[in-house]
Amino acid sequence: MSNEKAPTELNWVNARARCNLYEMFKALELGVRTDVEAAQALVSKHAHTVFSVAMSGNKRFSVSRIDDPLVSIVTGSVDFVREHDRIAVSMTKENETKPLFEASLTLNNEGECKLKVGGVELEQWQVRRKALEGLFF
Numbered sequence: 001m002s003n004e005k006a007p008t009e010l011n012w013v014n015a016r017a018r019c020n021l022y023e024m025f026k027a028l029e030l031g032v033r034t035d036v037e038a039a040q041a042l043v044s045k046h047a048h049t050v051f052s053v054a055m056s057g058n059k060r061f062s063v064s065r066i067d068d069p070l071v072s073i074v075t076g077s078v079d080f081v082r083e084h085d086r087i088a089v090s091m092t093k094e095n096e097t098k099p100l101f102e103a104s105l106t107l108n109n110e111g112e113c114k115l116k117v118g119g120v121e122l123e124q125w126q127v128r129r130k131a132l133e134g135l136f137f
Helices: 012-018 021-042 124-136
Strands: 050-055 060-066 074-082 087-093 096-107 113-117 120-122
Touching: 012 096, 021 050, 021 060, 021 074, 021 087, 021 113, 021 124, 060 124, 074 124, 087 124, 096 124, 113 124, 120 124
Parallel strands: none
Antiparallel strands: 050 060, 060 074, 074 087, 087 096, 096 113, 113 120
């Protein structure tokens, strides 16, 4: 929770209605695309690592890492799946998939729509870092 003071008046019903999983998932996907571009820009021009984002409908997207594009074998991937009331994030490496975390929505006491992971409110960049850091570095 932030140290900001709660608004004295807020139409929380409208604020909560605007705080929906579809919009948050789309915003998360746009942020992930920016992160992938930033990670790719850091790859040495002599390295062969390629990062990419692939959509699968409007409920799933994946970030893949390929360390040798000539072989085209995915070294690892992170999947984001929009479920009924949460976003599930998992990582696949060496043909083994393991869940990383689940994020749910909350309208906090400051009237902000946030993602909540393990009971902790996080900014979107924090959720993206939590999901992608192991894939990028």
